[in-house]
Amino acid sequence: MALVTARNVTKRFGALTALQGVDLDIRKGEVLALLGDNGAGKSTFIKILAGAHSQSEGELRIEGRPVSFSSPRDAAEAGVATIYQELALSENLSIAENVFLGREITRRVLGVPFLRSRAMRERVAELLEELDAHISDPAAPVGSLSGGQRQAVAICRALNLNAKLVIMDEPTAALAVAETRKVLALTRRLAERGCAVLLISHNISDVFEVADRIVVFRRGRKIAERERRATDPEEIVSFITGAHPDVRALEQANL
Amino acid sequence: MSALLGAWRNQPVLLVLALLWVGLISAIALFQPHILNVYTFTGILQFASILALVSLGQSLVILAGGAGIDLSVGGNVSLTAVLTMMALVAGLDAGWMPLLCVAIGAGLGLTNGILVTRLGFYPLIVTLGTFYIYSGVALALTGGSAISGVPTWSLTWGRGSWGVIPLPFLTLVLPAFIMAAIILSLTSWGRWIYAMGYNERSARLVGIPVDRVRILLYTLGGALSGLAALVSLAWLGSARPNIGVNLELESLTAAMLGGIAIFGGRGHVFGVFAAVILLVTLKTAMLQMGFNTVLQVGVVGLLLILVLLADRLSQHRG
Numbered sequence: 405m406a407l408v409t410a411r412n413v414t415k416r417f418g419a420l421t422a423l424q425g426v427d428l429d430i431r432k433g434e435v436l437a438l439l440g441d442n443g444a445g446k447s448t449f450i451k452i453l454a455g456a457h458s459q460s461e462g463e464l465r466i467e468g469r470p471v472s473f474s475s476p477r478d479a480a481e482a483g484v485a486t487i488y489q490e491l492a493l494s495e496n497l498s499i500a501e502n503v504f505l506g507r508e509i510t511r512r513v514l515g516v517p518f519l520r521s522r523a524m525r526e527r528v529a530e531l532l533e534e535l536d537a538h539i540s541d542p543a544a545p546v547g548s549l550s551g552g553q554r555q556a557v558a559i560c561r562a563l564n565l566n567a568k569l570v571i572m573d574e575p576t577a578a579l580a581v582a583e584t585r586k587v588l589a590l591t592r593r594l595a596e597r598g599c600a601v602l603l604i605s606h607n608i609s610d611v612f613e614v615a616d617r618i619v620v621f622r623r624g625r626k627i628a629e630r631e632r633r634a635t636d637p638e639e640i641v642s643f644i645t646g647a648h649p650d651v652r653a654l655e656q657a658n659l
Numbered sequence: 660m661s662a663l664l665g666a667w668r669n670q671p672v673l674l675v676l677a678l679l680w681v682g683l684i685s686a687i688a689l690f691q692p693h694i695l696n697v698y699t700f701t702g703i704l705q706f707a708s709i710l711a712l713v714s715l716g717q718s719l720v721i722l723a724g725g726a727g728i729d730l731s732v733g734g735n736v737s738l739t740a741v742l743t744m745m746a747l748v749a750g751l752d753a754g755w756m757p758l759l760c761v762a763i764g765a766g767l768g769l770t771n772g773i774l775v776t777r778l779g780f781y782p783l784i785v786t787l788g789t790f791y792i793y794s795g796v797a798l799a800l801t802g803g804s805a806i807s808g809v810p811t812w813s814l815t816w817g818r819g820s821w822g823v824i825p826l827p828f829l830t831l832v833l834p835a836f837i838m839a840a841i842i843l844s845l846t847s848w849g850r851w852i853y854a855m856g857y858n859e860r861s862a863r864l865v866g867i868p869v870d871r872v873r874i875l876l877y878t879l880g881g882a883l884s885g886l887a888a889l890v891s892l893a894w895l896g897s898a899r900p901n902i903g904v905n906l907e908l909e910s911l912t913a914a915m916l917g918g919i920a921i922f923g924g925r926g927h928v929f930g931v932f933a934a935v936i937l938l939v940t941l942k943t944a945m946l947q948m949g950f951n952t953v954l955q956v957g958v959v960g961l962l963l964i965l966v967l968l969a970d971r972l973s974q975h976r977g
């Protein structure tokens with residue numbers, strides 16, 4: 405059974421239809437890449453999954469249960485973690501503090517939640533080790549990390565929340581080659597741990613390196629869904645640009 | 660020497676303030692040795708009590724970001740003192756005085772917090788508005804004159820001291836700063852305040868109740884102004900409608916001098932404490948040396964710039 409099932413998901417912003425009847429399954433242990441031109445509706449779709457928007461129509465189910473999120477917190481509680489394009493990290497806090505921010509391990513004394521800093525640092529050191537992230541000190545400030553290392557911290561955060569679905573919106577957009585490799589490796593490792601990963605990217609070669617399946621959005625509709633093994637970059641590009649004959653036919657029919 | 664260097668790196672503000680204070684004391688010892696005695700010391704702590712409480716509230720509000728600032732602190736202190744005394748004069752049992760001060764101060768702070776978070780007004784504008792309202796009402800209610808009749812038991816506390824340390828300083832200021840320091844550095848609430856102060860968007864994304872925390876901090880700042888009003892009543896023996904004049908400027912100066920970043924998310928209350936002591940010592944010394952008020956304000960401004968410069972330099976090295 406699919407971890408996440410989206411049926412007929414539609415989102416309107418006033419007169420503009422940003423998403424139109426999207427059906428999509430996301431499975432455990434797979435990296436699903438979501439591609440599409442600017443304005444195709446990718447961010448809108450993941451914001452609905454992440455609880456930042458609610459859909460105008462349609463249904464979302466997680467492990468078969470219908471869900472409706474009214475806030476990112478709801479989504480996080482249901483096991484959906486989102487790593488945003490502009491990372492949501494606090495540079496003035498340490499790695500461990502960022503990983504646990506909003507859900508610190510505490511010991512209550514007279515109702516006051518005192519931090520258990522050592523427990524948190526140890527847990528984060530474990531996670532970093534597991535991810536093979538090459539960051540040695542969980543107490544280091546996030547402000548001192550490179551772009552790739554920051555992605556690793558954000559991924560740690562998702563893992564620590566026991567996320568079942570991790571959404572990554574262009575995680576490699578601002579990274580140099582070596583850092584991109586590392587983040588892609590982290591993405592694979594997340595899937596190997598049994599998470600479902602939904603990856604948005606404009607970089608076709610990254611997608612072909614890491615994804616198991618590829619979905620293409622165009623003008624708010626899902627126009628293609630392929631196993632990576634059953635397709636090639638040319639075909640995917642033609643879907644994105646609308647040059648593919650299927651897309652032409654579809655768009656003709658919808659006019 | 661290496662210890663000094665380490666301190667410079669970790670707490671440049673605190674070190675600079677301490678050095679300035681030592682310099683100041685040496686200058687006094689050179690030019691006005693007769694004022695260098697325990698009475699002056701007690702006096703400084705006594706004068707510092709009101710400013711310290713107000714500056715702590717100011718710092719917490721600034722630390723939480725969102726362009727947070729509270730210009731109404733002075734008006735709050737004046738109005739709280741006046742309203743409390745009016746209630747006592749009208750027949751309320753005097754035992755309620757401390758609680759009433761805290762409650763009124765907190766209420767006035769809560770008003771700021773609601774206007775800022777729920778209605779989305781800019782804190783600078785909101786608290787400028789409430790500053791005029793609070794201080795205006797305090798003045799209107801009293802016609803500008805003081806209301807006497809503070810219970811004598813409170814004067815015993817307000818003017819008393821334990822050794823050389825004034826009781827209000829010992830029983831309110833020290834515990835308030837220690838509690839604030841503990842909460843800021845050892846609890847998750849502290850992490851949330853630093854996180855939302857530095858990057859509010861990310862704080863919201865991770866589910867920190869940003870608006871609730873902010874309302875609470877404005878309320879807490881108001882309650883600290885209320886405590887400052889209590890200290891003023893128990894010290895001066897009357898409610899003066901102008902007791903809070905200039906507190907907004909002085910508390911802002913103390914917060915900035917103490918290393919609280921104006922954009923939020925950075926700074927420690929120990930720095931603010933040191934800045935308050937330095938400011939009050941400086942004012943006392945200048946008063947004793949016969950500096951006029953204009954010159955006093957100029958010296959405080961110069962000090963502010965010097966400390967900011969030191970902070971800049973240390974950040975470039977780190």
Ligand SMILES: Nc1ncnc2c1ncn2[C@@H]1O[C@H](COP(=O)(O)OP(=O)(O)OP(=O)(O)O)[C@@H](O)[C@H]1O
Pocket residue numbers: 417420421422440441442443444445446447448449
């Ligand atoms: N909050 C909003 N209000 C109104 N319109 C919006 C809003 N968010 C997105 N849109 C519109 O919805 C459409 C889809 O936008 P979306 O951000 O989902 O595209 P995208 O596929 O993520 O594009 P990109 O690759 O540029 O990030 C666009 O036409 C966009 O202008």
Ligand SMILES: [Mg+2]
Pocket residue numbers: 446447448
């Ligand atoms: Mg987008």
